[in-house]
Amino acid sequence: MRIATWNVNSLKVRLPHVLDWLAVNQPDVLCLQETKQEDSQFPLVALQQAGYQAVFSGQKTYNGVAIISKTGATDVGYGLPNFPDEQKRLIAATVLGVRMVCVYVPNGQSVDSDKYRYKLAWLDALREWLKEELVRYPELALLGDYNIAPEDRDVYDSQAWAGNVLVSAPERAAFHALEQLGLRDSFRLFEQPEKSYSWWDYRMLAFRRNMGLRIDHILFSAPLARVCTGCSIDRAPRKLERPSDHAPVTAELVG
């Protein structure tokens, strides 16, 4: 089973890239973030023609999440039940017996911002809710744009970024609190190239210079981590014309 996550930064703009990527990579599940589309505009027909089904929760301009899968998704959940929120940042569904939780964690903007406090509160609610969700669904994958680089090696210039949003100690503590629920960062279950990142700023020729951060993650509960055989970041779509600033992350499960 191949499952993936990709912040597409507008599904309307990126639909051709998504369709091409599905055709080449044939994942069983692809979680999307920042679709930036109301549900009435979601390109369900194009995806169905490509052999996929989808569940989605979107809004105009910002946010928006979706779970695309070859087989149907059941028991769809929208948002955090313990954190009422207008922003469409979470969708959960069961696919092939695995609970997929697709998240677009708030960015936070800067550590002195109200948006930063909202980010930490959102992450706290996520952790509280996941405690119960993991009891209901022991085979659980938490995929998405976390907007957190968990360690210094996930940052191209950790000195320059020290204390900044995306790398600050409270954000990293929130990430590690998720790991303390038993979730494992699938990327770090395997040897990886140095300077592996999943996001590069559009400015500064950042991609060409590999000035990136690893902020998109696939975390697995213990039963899934045991059968995970690989995790990788695909830089190819970042090289296309009009790319998303994020690259897709893919993990493989057997059994």
Place this chain on the structure above:
DNA sequence: ATGGCTTCATAGTGAAGA
């Protein structure tokens, strides 16, 4: 250099992203 791009909502610019 506190910008640099990109998207979206707009019909000039401004917000937001990370």
